[in-house]
Amino acid sequence: MNQSLCEKNYSYSKQTIDDEDVQAVLSVLQSDWLTQGPSVQEFEQHLAEKFGSRRVTAVCNGTAALHLMGLALGWKPGDIVITSPLTFLASANCILYAGATPDFVDIDPHTYTIDVDRLETRVKEHQAQGRTVKAVVAVDYAGHPCDWKALHQLAQRYEFQLVDDAAHSMGARYEGDSIGSSRFADCTMFSFHPVKHVTTGEGGAILTNSLEIDESVKRLRTHGVTKDESRLQRNDGPWYYEMQELGFNYRITDLQCALGVSQLKKLERFVEKRQAIAQYYDAAFESDDRMTVPQVASNVSHVYHLYPLRIHFERLSISKQDLFRKLREKRISCQVHYIPVHFQPYYQQQFGFREGDYPIAERIYRQEVSIPVYPQLESEDLDYISTTIRRVLEG
Numbered sequence: 583m584n585q586s587l588c589e590k591n592y593s594y595s596k597q598t599i600d601d602e603d604v605q606a607v608l609s610v611l612q613s614d615w616l617t618q619g620p621s622v623q624e625f626e627q628h629l630a631e632k633f634g635s636r637r638v639t640a641v642c643n644g645t646a647a648l649h650l651m652g653l654a655l656g657w658k659p660g661d662i663v664i665t666s667p668l669t670f671l672a673s674a675n676c677i678l679y680a681g682a683t684p685d686f687v688d689i690d691p692h693t694y695t696i697d698v699d700r701l702e703t704r705v706k707e708h709q710a711q712g713r714t715v716k717a718v719v720a721v722d723y724a725g726h727p728c729d730w731k732a733l734h735q736l737a738q739r740y741e742f743q744l745v746d747d748a749a750h751s752m753g754a755r756y757e758g759d760s761i762g763s764s765r766f767a768d769c770t771m772f773s774f775h776p777v778k779h780v781t782t783g784e785g786g787a788i789l790t791n792s793l794e795i796d797e798s799v800k801r802l803r804t805h806g807v808t809k810d811e812s813r814l815q816r817n818d819g820p821w822y823y824e825m826q827e828l829g830f831n832y833r834i835t836d837l838q839c840a841l842g843v844s845q846l847k848k849l850e851r852f853v854e855k856r857q858a859i860a861q862y863y864d865a866a867f868e869s870d871d872r873m874t875v876p877q878v879a880s881n882v883s884h885v886y887h888l889y890p891l892r893i894h895f896e897r898l899s900i901s902k903q904d905l906f907r908k909l910r911e912k913r914i915s916c917q918v919h920y921i922p923v924h925f926q927p928y929y930q931q932q933f934g935f936r937e938g939d940y941p942i943a944e945r946i947y948r949q950e951v952s953i954p955v956y957p958q959l960e961s962e963d964l965d966y967i968s969t970t971i972r973r974v975l976e977g
């Protein structure tokens with residue numbers, strides 16, 4: 583049912599589900615397999631084909647994907663793993679799950695992705711003090727790919743592993759390569775949370791060109807169990823399996839994977855719509871000196887999981903809190919991405935991080951407002967949202 587403009591509520595992002603998606607889930611509900619059935623492999627195959635990755639493992643959420651990647655890559659106590667401070671907690675928490683030590687490197691002030699020069703300086707500092715940087719979890723913030731070629735060069739020079747946290751960047755390209763092809767990273771993770779480009783309700787995937795990593799995450803997804811005869815220490819018969827390492831139940835259901843297959847067909851359309859919305863906002867806001875619109879490097883395509891508008895509250899009489907309150911009164915619910923991870927009491931208490939450690943991420947946090955971007959928004963909605971933002975800022 584079409585809602586009139588004055589009845590609509592706008593959030594920063596949300597899923598787009600159509601009848602084909604509903605039918606796909608219904609048909610699994612009426613089948614023999616609700617979980618551990620054929621839809622899981624089908625979804626994995628579709629992901630592999632679409633993004634040009636040799637192997638894919640689908641799991642119950644993106645955080646589980648990051649957790650298993652860290653274990654498969656062999657992170658252990660004493661290893662240092664670096665990520666961006668301007669990300670969701672999961673990008674850093676996966677380092678802790680493996681017992682490794684987290685560190686952060688500040689972001690590039692234009693793309694908001696990890697700053698490669700600062701990363702090199704930090705890796706050298708660790709090495710000079712005899713510490714091993716085992717890996718870097720680089721986050722394609724908001725859907726803008728990191729500088730993957732430069733990261734890859736550093737990874738080779740300093741011998742660290744590279745993980746692409748691509749929770750925001752499904753459908754994006756770096757110099758023509760699909761994010762997810764793992765051309766530069768050892769492995770890539772996607773999230774299928776409803777605010778992401780493609781949803782399975784909850785869900786995640788690990789994409790890699792390494793058979794070893796893939797086999798490891800597949801075992802860890804199901805309790806660390808193997809039925810592979812070549813790996814068994816003995817074999818009692820066709821029912822026999824062995825647990826040779828400690829794994830988890832991180833499986834995704836067939837219901838979710840059927841939804842994923844159906845959603846994946848619409849990815850290009852969803853991405854184009856998000857890019858068109860971003861173009862609209864760019865035109866509406868780029869000449870307004872109270873704000874800075876997202877910048878896009880010339881060698882990438884940005885897929886706008888978020889539209890991170892920076893508002894220069896330091897020069898305005900309105901506070902960020904008041905802007906949020908007033909926009910909510912007008913049915914526009916924005917978000918902030920992100921509270922820097924090193925601000926979290928847990929990270930401060932356990933590892934001694936402090937406010938002031940990563941000034942660029944902290945500045946972006948103070949200024950950033952994620953305004954609505956999702957495929958159902960039409961030009962009348964965008965007009966309402968952009969006009970309302972400007973009016974509220976005028977006071």
Ligand SMILES: Cc1ncc(COP(=O)(O)O)c(C=O)c1O
Nearest residue numbers: 643644645670672749773774775
């Ligand atoms: C950058 C980033 N990494 C990882 C995750 C974790 O994904 P999930 O919510 O599917 O566990 C998210 C989720 O929002 C995210 O934004």
